Amino acid sequence: MGTTSPDYDFRSIEPRWQKYWHDNRIFRATAPSEKPKYYVLDMFPYPSGAGLHLGHCENYTISDIVARYKRACGYNVLYPIGWDAFGLPTENYAVKTGKHPRDVTRDNVETFRRQLKSIGVSYDFEREINTTDPGYFRWTQWIWLQLFRLGLAYVEEKPVWWCPALGTVLANEEVIDGKSEVGGHPVERRPLRQWVLRITAYADRLLEGLKDLDWPDSTKRMQEAWIGRSEGSEVEFDIQELPGEKLKIFTTRVDTIFGATYMVIAPEHPLVPRLTTDAQRQQVEAYVKAAANKSDLERTDLAKDKTGVFTGSHAINPATGQPIPIWIADYVLISYGTGAIMAVPGHDERDYEFARKFDLPILRVIEPLDGGEPELPFCEPGRMINSGEFTGLTTEEGKARLNAHFAAQGRGRGTVNYKLRDWLFSRQRYWGEPFPIVWVSREDYQAALATAGDAIAVPEQPVTCVIDGVEWYALPMPESALPLELPEVESYQPTGTGESPLAAMTDWLEIWHHPATGEAVPASQPRPGPEWIRGRRETNTMPQWAGSCWYYLRYLDPHNDQQLVDPELLAYWGTPDLYIGGAEHAVLHLLYARFWHKVLHDIGVVPMDEPFKRLFHQGIILGEDGEKMSKSRGNVANPDEVIEQYGTDTLRLYLMFLGPPEAMKPWNPKGIEGVFRFLRGLWREVIDSEGNVSAKVVDGPEQDPETERLLHQTIEKVTADIEHLRLNTVVSQLMILRNQIQKAQTVSRQTIRTFLQLLQPFAPHIANELWTRLGETDDINTAPWPKADPDKLVVEQVKVMVQVNGKVRGQLMVAPDTPEAEVVEMARANERVRAHLDGKTLRKVIYVPGRILNLVVG
């Protein structure tokens, strides 16, 4: 397989080994196997038209190093790749060019696959998956049917983020500072019928599950904050003007209730119309209307200035019995808690600000535990004052006592709230998974359940919606009818009405539906039989997150058309042992996937309850100027060009050498020379100018003790560093070893062999090539990983630094087990040291064996 070229001709070496690996299926993962398994996974790439960038290269080099290393360590390694190919950019491109998104996707995938192969990653390409493949999204739809059956999917007409430029609705998470995350277009609120997934039902478990994960702390903290668990109390306030009606609020500081001097409800609160008195109606209506038109930006980020309007009504503070005014203000959010609060301006900054602005009374009902009258608002926990029978209790005691007190009255209880919202799970787009449901009338729904029998499973509470005054029922398709494929359409242009292009496909949309088989014929045709019912398909499609929520399971069994994954394969491979991808997915993808995984766990599909045990985020590669790479800045480095000039082994090695894998690091095009010289220098140590194995390489054991010791130190360091993903220092260590080899007169074949094994995960092409040229006959990719021999690591002499009063004054070479007294004598005999001891008394001696001797004098 090797060549006879005298030069380090990476342009011929690299493609040749890539072809060899492919033709001989070297990296195919097979199961079952006697070997222990190791599953390393990259985050699902979106095959964009732009192709691979350096960030991809860094990500995949890290995982490839781990995969190759683990293989050499004797593991059966599963290292797959696939395509998260539904989504907006492809559809937008299709809209622009008139090409079918399917064709755009296919072209992009081809580009990506070719580029991936050109960086030499050892994926098992036979397990490639694609979310847009009906054989794949059939199971995405299957999972959705389970969510539906479990009552975890529902439909709601609610104000959502509508982006006019993208012609679609966005999830909360896709809106950043009032602009779309993709493209930065302005967004507005608009009510639309939406599918929503009840992720909040899993809030507690998603929070709990974080504890045992080997994830970056920052990511765990972000998820924790996103879930935002908050313990507090719900309390119902009577309304003076509306006897019998209650206003329910949520507070985390029920101990401050004696200081509640007014109430605030969100502009969208359902009680607004009834609370509003005639005198206030004009003002209130104007305010509510204005709030509805405000963008998120205006309402939160920029306008910290409090606004609000008095409704004219009053609540009765249940603690004091006093009437307090009810205001409307948009600093209270309808989507959190109950959409209403009791305002305690003395002990809450926001309420304080509002009270000052509108001249509402401010009371002091909490004092610090150590007394005093701090400036208001005082928001720390403390001791209750001016609080009737509760005066004197601490915040903690007060909360418990008041919860019990209000519970006894039937007007309150302790409760928990989450910032986490249910997951908006629909897009008004073409290029996504269709929902496998049919909208039918109430009567047909009942009839269909009878007809279909066990073929379909529905939630206890039917999912319904009202379109143009007509009520519709969501009837699931039978699992046997999956996948529900996308119809061919003329145009992918968004309708702009909030409906997807699918809404224009009348024959696909309006159908006669058979509930038990899932068959359909266009409604324009005659009804095929009595059990067929009139239905309308769902025009929304699923968001891009859907396909990436469970793909790590499909790699275990990518071609199975009977089930999502064979349980035996699942038992063997399990979930990924290491998951590598960018920190930008810290909350969204990683939270959604955990949610789906827990649902799959609950219905017995997967035995483990978390998908990603160990997570690693690679850092971003910045441009030369230290700024984020972007076309507009003109600081983008193109991997193809680097590979053309230096080869992919050099690129891979340099990406690792740049700095810690998790750190943000600037790309420096000059530095790559050093890494290239390293590889070429290695080549020249092994191959002479005739193209033969260099005469410097000799048979037999290593003769040079210094080289031998360094070799074993290197084995030790490289192994430990790969395990901990400290890949930058691995490269340094290999350079140190090569420098030593270069200095030596001769080097043993065995030393070179081991060196190549250590290098192989990082620079596999040159390692394979030199290995072969050396005449090695076994496979470097699976040859057992070298082990450091502890006997070879021992040194006869160690360097001990001698300090006087903490300052280095000399050094000694001593045997490691030299007694302290002897070392001290040697130090005193040292001329330089003596100069600093003369005329002074030795007060203390600190000796760290083999490291340092500190003589304290005075």
Place this chain on the structure above:
RNA sequence: GCCGAGGUGGCGGAAUUGGUAGACGCGCUAGAUUCAGGAUCUAGUGUCCGCAAGGACGUAGGGGUUCGAGUCCCCUCCUCGGCACCA
């Protein structure tokens, strides 16, 4: 504003439990080789004083603990990431 991570030569970055700060690489300087350029090789390269030996200073800034601090503690400044009226 809140939470978190970080600040080490001209540059990217190394530094077990506190124990030679600056490994490795880039760049730079000098020399060798070369018609030249490039490439390669050798030596040097934290700052300051000094011919040198040697010494002083030095890990954002200030204070502290310690025989000894890049590393531990307190304060300040700066950079980056996340959250941002969640009651």
